[in-house]
Amino acid sequence: MILVVGALANPAIAFVCSSLLAAGDDFLLLDTRQYPIHFEPQWSIVGGSLHGKVRAGRRVVSLEEISAVYIHQIDTPPWLPYPDAEPDPGVLPQGAWALAAFVSVLPCLVVNGPSSCRSNAAKALQLPIIARAGFLTPRTLITNMPDEVRRFHEEVGGRVVFKSMSHRRSIVRPLSDEDLLALDSLALSPVLFQEQVNGVDIRVHVVGASVFATAIESGATDYRHEFRCGLGSPLLYSVVLPDQIAAQCVILTRALGMAISGIDLRRTPEGEYVCFEVNPAPGFTFYQAATNQPIGQALIDLLRSGKRPMNNWNQIS
Amino acid sequence: MVVIVAEKSDVCAQRTAEAIVHMKGLPPIFIDTTSLALGLRLAWRAHGANGTIGFDSREVAIAEVTGVLYRGCGRAADFRLDASDRRFAEGEISGALIGLFTALPCPVVNSPVALAARILPFGSAKMRAQISALGFQTPDVLVTSDLEEGRLFFEESDQGALLRLARSVSAVCLPVGREGVRRIADGIVDSPVMIVREPSGCRLQLFVVGEHVISAAKDGSGVLRTVAPPSELLCRRLSRLTHLLQYDFAFVQLTGDVVLDVNPLPSVEACDEGLQRELAALLAMHLAGGDNLQGRI
Numbered sequence: 001m002i003l004v005v006g007a008l009a010n011p012a013i014a015f016v017c018s019s020l021l022a023a024g025d026d027f028l029l030l031d032t033r034q035y036p037i038h039f040e041p042q043w044s045i046v047g048g049s050l051h052g053k054v055r056a057g058r059r060v061v062s063l064e065e066i067s068a069v070y071i072h073q074i075d076t077p078p079w080l081p082y083p084d085a086e087p088d089p090g091v092l093p094q095g096a097w098a099l100a101a102f103v104s105v106l107p108c109l110v111v112n113g114p115s116s117c118r119s120n121a122a123k124a125l126q127l128p129i130i131a132r133a134g135f136l137t138p139r140t141l142i143t144n145m146p147d148e149v150r151r152f153h154e155e156v157g158g159r160v161v162f163k164s165m166s167h168r169r170s171i172v173r174p175l176s177d178e179d180l181l182a183l184d185s186l187a188l189s190p191v192l193f194q195e196q197v198n199g200v201d202i203r204v205h206v207v208g209a210s211v212f213a214t215a216i217e218s219g220a221t222d223y224r225h226e227f228r229c230g231l232g233s234p235l236l237y238s239v240v241l242p243d244q245i246a247a248q249c250v251i252l253t254r255a256l257g258m259a260i261s262g263i264d265l266r267r268t269p270e271g272e273y274v275c276f277e278v279n280p281a282p283g284f285t286f287y288q289a290a291t292n293q294p295i296g297q298a299l300i301d302l303l304r305s306g307k308r309p310m311n312n313w314n315q316i317s
Numbered sequence: 318m319v320v321i322v323a324e325k326s327d328v329c330a331q332r333t334a335e336a337i338v339h340m341k342g343l344p345p346i347f348i349d350t351t352s353l354a355l356g357l358r359l360a361w362r363a364h365g366a367n368g369t370i371g372f373d374s375r376e377v378a379i380a381e382v383t384g385v386l387y388r389g390c391g392r393a394a395d396f397r398l399d400a401s402d403r404r405f406a407e408g409e410i411s412g413a414l415i416g417l418f419t420a421l422p423c424p425v426v427n428s429p430v431a432l433a434a435r436i437l438p439f440g441s442a443k444m445r446a447q448i449s450a451l452g453f454q455t456p457d458v459l460v461t462s463d464l465e466e467g468r469l470f471f472e473e474s475d476q477g478a479l480l481r482l483a484r485s486v487s488a489v490c491l492p493v494g495r496e497g498v499r500r501i502a503d504g505i506v507d508s509p510v511m512i513v514r515e516p517s518g519c520r521l522q523l524f525v526v527g528e529h530v531i532s533a534a535k536d537g538s539g540v541l542r543t544v545a546p547p548s549e550l551l552c553r554r555l556s557r558l559t560h561l562l563q564y565d566f567a568f569v570q571l572t573g574d575v576v577l578d579v580n581p582l583p584s585v586e587a588c589d590e591g592l593q594r595e596l597a598a599l600l601a602m603h604l605a606g607g608d609n610l611q612g613r614i
Contacts, residue, residue, distance in 0.1 A: 044459040097508040105440040124416020140363035148360035166408035189406035190413040
């Protein structure tokens with residue numbers, strides 16, 4: 001039985017559920033917003049043995065029945081703030097705590113577990129891991145000090161983009177002359193500044209050991225924003241990565257403890273591959289629809305197999 | 318230079334700052350997490366440990382940081398921000414600090430990654446096996462949001478039980494009888510609770526700082542005081558246990574060989590002044606570079 005965790009309105013969740021349904025696979029959909037009324041996990045370890053169950057409506061599924069879990073875009077518990085801090089109800093639905101704790105004890109495949117998603121909440125944490133996987137990364141400054149931004153801007157010849165550091169979605173924007181005049185607002189929060197890299201965007205989806213690469217041609221700095229806001233239609237098409245780069249994508253995904261990833265690369269005019277970040281909950285349906293790549297099917301196959309990809313962190317750490 | 322990231326009122330952080338002054342003659346950079354957005358000054362070149370970090374008027378080159386006492390990121394607390402913007406700022410600040418502290422080659426006590434790794438302890442089979450390999454056992458536990466199940470498990474715990482909330486870093490003793498059940502009910506409102514069954518035997522309370530272990534016990538007035546140290550063998554095993562969990566500083570509750578709880582963000586408010594200073598001196602030594610924890614295993 002496959003546990004699917006997320007909101008049905010999400011295209012990735014909808015794809016997985018409809019595929020499992022069509023194939024007659026047994027699955028259970030849990031929406032964290034419905035905790036504890038509609039679902040409730042429980043487990044015990046007594047005498048060293050783990051037993052547990054999850055109740056969802058009238059159905060009760062034992063822990064042993066769960067062969068794989070797919071989680072998509074639930075807010076995972078944040079980095080611990082401080083001892084016995086009162087929770088901020090706006091930050092995290094209670095169900096996310098329940099689910100995150102539950103999946104952390106499951107011995108089966110979890111795509112992707114909360115701990116592997118955390119690197120997305122601190123993108124700076126990913127950068128050294130990306131570099132160790134063999135990718136180039138753009139020169140990066142994290143600061144809330146305006147003078148440092150001006151210095152960095154000069155150092156990289158005025159070609160700077162900025163974006164958020166946490167998992168909260170932000171638009172990657174070039175740092176304009178107007179922005180340079182408004183740097184005092186930086187005092188409110190540090191911002192991640194990066195050297196702008198020329199080239200073609202490539203989104204790589206790694207699912208288990210399978211690699212799907214999509215090139216995106218767009219006039220915008222952030223093609224996702226361009227598409228979402230209806231400002232244009234980026235051109236998406238399948239590409240084949242050099243073997244070495246594809247292998248690095250798999251290594252990177254596993255190093256971050258992920259079974260699926262969406263890796264943002266840019267291929268420079270010189271043919272080098274620069275890596276920006278790794279998304280632990282990729283919206284693969286957008287790329288799949290444009291390219292007919294069987295990304296979702298690979299995910300379904302992975303979930304059915306229940307096999308955990310081997311973590312090869314030691315290879316690059 | 319040592320950097321302390323904590324609430325200004327955190328007694329452990331205060332005592333450690335005092336011990337660092339005593340040892341080095343120079344106060345640490347104290348980043349007050351109750352006003353991060355107001356005082357933090359950060360410029361970090363993410364390719365290596367280059368840049369500066371500071372708070373208010375003091376700052377230090379990141380390359381000169383010898384250790385970080387990290388007690389969590391706290392709140393942005395900036396009156397200029399509304400609730401939504403404040404949460405965004407908090408996420409950005411914690412993202413920046415966590416990234417930086419993970420990249421530093423010096424001791425970070427405790428690593429934000431290690432703090433976040435386990436929502437509830439003893440969960441994974443691998444972790445239980447590793448704990449077992451050190452000669453310790455994990456306790457019988459129930460994690461539930463069902464009060465009736467929780468009550469039954471609690472009432473069958475003859476020797477008493479501890480309660481841990483999913484969002485908390487420490488377990489607390491449950492009072493016997495109805496009051497204990499009421500505490501469970503209160504906890505369940507918020508998220509699932511973990512009830513830890515206490516085995517028979519004498520419970521030890523131990524602070525571990527690197528290789529050093531201090532045994533403590535409550536006196537008649539409920540104040541934790543230093544007591545006779547545990548055996549060298551137990552000290553070594555405890556040090557390995559906390560190392561396994563990637564903690565350099567922890568409060569461990571142990572009954573026999575059963576590890577009831579490991580708190581990686583211990584508060585020292587309940588300790589007497591002597592114990593507070595003893596812990597602070599050990600932390601200061603570790604953070605200032607005088608206590609190399611490498612090679613414990």
